[in-house]
Amino acid sequence: MRTEIRVTTNQAPPLVGHNVVTADRALAEAVLRHGSPEVLDDLVELGAQAGSAEAREHGQLANEHHPRLTPYDRYGNRIDEVVFHPSWHWLMERAVGHGLGAAPWVQQEAGAAHAHVRRAAGFMAWSHTEPGHGCPISMTYAAVPALRADEAIAKEWTPLLASTIYDPGVRRPADKRGALAGMGMTEKQGGSDVRANITRARPTSIEGTYTLHGHKWFTSAPMNDVFLVLAQAEGGVTCFVVPRVLPDGTRNQLDVVRLKDKLGNRSNASSELELDGTVALRLGDEGRGVRTIIEMVAATRLDCVLGSTGLMRRAVSEASWHAAHRSAFGSTLAAKPLMQNVLADLAVETEAATALALRLASAVDHLHDPHEAALRRIALPLAKFWVCKRTPAMVGEALECLGGNGYVEESVMPLLYREAPLNSVWEGSGNVNALDVLRALAREPEALDAWITEVGRARGGDVRLDRAIDDVLALLGSLLGDPALLEVGARRLAGRMAAVLQGSLLVRFGPPEVADVFCASRLGSSYDGTYGALAGGDLRAIVERTTPVI
Structure with missing residues (x-):
């Protein structure tokens, strides 16, 4: 008679239920060294969530169910939307809510000490849940210092990017409580050599406004609200701000050609974009895009x-x-x-x-x-x-x-x-x-x-x-x-x-x-x-x- 073994022995239990911040002695000591006990205390809740069974499950689900591109709606209208699994949104909501996006820049301006140390420790700890969704969080963080090249543009976008409210969806910035940033720098023929970019920027009759015409080889998170893009203007390589939705509520001309099939980072949507009459605002001077x-x-x-x-x-x-x-x-x-x-x-x-x-x-x-x-x-x-x-x-x-x-x-x-x-x-x-x-x-x-x-x-x-x-x-x-x-x-x-x-x-x-x-x-x-x-x-x-x- 066969005896079935239903209970396995000598297997490690799942690593869940620990605090990712306080259990990491090297991280905690570094926070105390460069920050303060208050900063460490402020990260305890994040650390507990990151080490939970719930977070582990959401991280696995976000990677098992990859984002899907929907070029057209049921009526044939071009919409270029990417659909994510609910676990992606669960992770994003908490990353934004814990201030891992652009919040430190505003906190620092308000006089908060150690804002970037707190965010760095939190970013490291929260990445334990699932690393792919860190990409749009990182780009949102990085966009703010570049936007400061234009005071008016920075004033419009920084409060939304620094918000701790995750508000996904394709809507006017004025109708959103929080926003995310993406970037489109590289092109097929140049890669890291952005001076080889051939996407053209044509000035319009509106001061500082251009239309972009070209192809972007890697643009992560095409569902984000605003993008920093490099293109060739008359004066050379220039940086532009490209909103996903224009102030009148119409969608900007951002055609998602395909989503990249990548080795890893599979929960995150990395895309190729076609730009053909895409409305863009110049950020900084013409020809100074790299410096911007x-x-x-x-x-x-x-x-x-x-x-x-x-x-x-x-x-x-x-x-x-x-x-x-x-x-x-x-x-x-x-x-x-x-x-x-x-x-x-x-x-x-x-x-x-x-x-x-x-x-x-x-x-x-x-x-x-x-x-x-x-x-x-x-x-x-x-x-x-x-x-x-x-x-x-x-x-x-x-x-x-x-x-x-x-x-x-x-x-x-x-x-x-x-x-x-x-x-x-x-x-x-x-x-x-x-x-x-x-x-x-x-x-x-x-x-x-x-x-x-x-x-x-x-x-x-x-x-x-x-x-x-x-x-x-x-x-x-x-x-x-x-x-x-x-x-x-x-x-x-x-x-x-x-x-x-x-x-x-x-x-x-x-x-x-x-x-x-x-x-x-x-x-x-x-x-x-x-x-x-x-x-x-x-x-x-x-x-x-x-x-x-x-």
Whole structure:
């Protein structure tokens, strides 16, 4: 007689019911360091929602049920609407409600301290639910500093973008309680080289108003209310504001050609747009489009770092949780020395990314300080290059910690793995950011001074860090001394500068066991990036520190 097994043993329970903010000690400590106890308290509710079973289910559903393009209504009218699953709207409503869109810019102007640190920590924590919907949230955040190029346009749109009310639907801005922003910068023939754009902007009889004619290769969230778009005007590449609905209530000419079939980020609708007579308002001067969007680029690059760090944290949380509850060969996986080595290595990577991400958010809160402004200029492309580049391998290693369980969709690890390369591609690939580091070094000497000053604050705290700082300066000198080698060595330089900056923050602020392992592994010349090859350190303490507690 066959006996059916209905109850499975030795399986880790689902990681739900924990507070994503307070359970992340590295994140909580960084918020206290760069913010205040009040800021941390304000994030507790968000953290609890992000770690709930309800949020986990909505995140999975939003990815299982992809957005669908509806070009025409039942009568044949062109509507170009995208239909999302209700779980998408559940996630968006809470992201906007927690002030993760453009709210910090208004809060900062009103005198609120640490507005960007609070938002950065919240963005990282909320991305645990599902990373795809973070794209329209990020673009909404990034649009406001660019809109400031025109006082009238900024006055019209900023209150809506900064609203904490999620109000989806294609309606006039005047009829909405909140709005979202999107961006259409790249084209088929140019990609990151936006100066190669061929979309034309033709002036109309109304001052500052143009019509756009061309094709946009990537425009995320085509259901958003307003878009920043680059096009060629008579004076060169220019930035434009394109509303989804015109003031008289008619829909602007935004034809959605198709939705992109992407590796990851599948809950989010990324589209190709045809522009043919699309009404647009000039933002800034003609020919100054790239300069107009510089602050937007800075904001989205910060979110790339935050998003990748959030992916790392979610991955290592799932891995350490599994290892703490799964037994093999007489003990839990977390008690096995080699698994401890892997988990500790992943945890150190995550702590270093967290320290750097929140340090950058703090710089945004203090851009009136010349050091903070110069540090952001150099550290953003460094962090964007390094943290986002490290994420795919790190998430892949975390997936492996779950074995076969990590390879099935229900574990959420495949979703994280598909998402992991995105932020390294978005807002400039690795090469673009490494070259931007060279640009900053060549054109803005205060940027290098800020890096030297920042890492120098940790000098004397660890001999390996001191040696690594000197090695970077020697490398920089050799590259600058031979222009033929400069571009070839850009990635090596960016990676070393980023790792040294991370090491300096951990030496100054991190737990000694984390700083020790980071300096011993990442700052040595023989480091090959293999996770789980640590030579020593208090690995058990590091793993316990990063394992969620419910």
